Amino acid sequence: MDVLYLVRHGETEWNRQRRMQGRLDSRLTPEGRAHARAHGQLLARERVSHMIVSPLGRTRETAELILEGCGIPVTYDERLVERHCGEWEGLTIDEIADRYPDEWAARSRDPFHHRPPAGENLPDMLLRIAPLAARLHEWPVRRLAVVSHGISGRVLLTHFLGLAPSHADRVRQPNELVYRLSFSNGVVSCDHFRDGEGPHPGLFLHAPDQVG
Secondary structure, three states, rough: OOOEHHHHHEOOOHHHHOOOOOOOOOOHHHHHHHHHHHHHHHHOOOOOOOEEEEOOOOOOOHHHHHHHHOOOOOEHHHHHOOOHHHHHHHOOOOHHHHHOHHHHHHHHHEEEEEEOOOOOOOHHHHHHHHHHHHHHHHHHOOOOEEEEEEHHHHHHHHHHHOOOOOOOOOEEEOOOEEEEEEOOEEEEEEEEEOEEEEEEEOOEEEEOOOOO
16 A cells, blocks of 8 residues: 545534534435545545445445445444544534533643543544554555544544644544545655545645534
């Protein structure tokens, strides 16, 4: 593997409601299904030959739609599941801010290290995902795609690009965006596609907060 594509699942009903999903699930919206099909067309054009997918429902649904345009083998891996948001799962952003004002303020001050009540922070996720990330280079294909989530994708970018916490906190991956990481002689370069168009250079930054 020397080219890696990081795909986020298509928009879900809870994404649209700004409701924290974490390990819970909701179905893709019609726009989310369009996102997934566009991802499939992109991965076909880029000649991706294998996908590794989070086993949560929204990523499975996304992968099934991707396969309509890109018929490739799929491996599911539990380590790619989204951040565990603990007591916040199923609540909207407004509900969290109202019921947990001190915790929400702490998250705003340091989103990288903040751990939701009974949940995970990004360092926890790095420990979970890093062993999988370290083995991706061993896959016997040149172009590989990972289908995961908003925060899982940010963790993979942090791992491969060596992002500092303050930089990682600014990275976003809207549902329609696919990152491409290219590896050559120990150097990693990053660009991205949005709505199937691109590539555009670098990371996508400063978008509004997302609900995984």
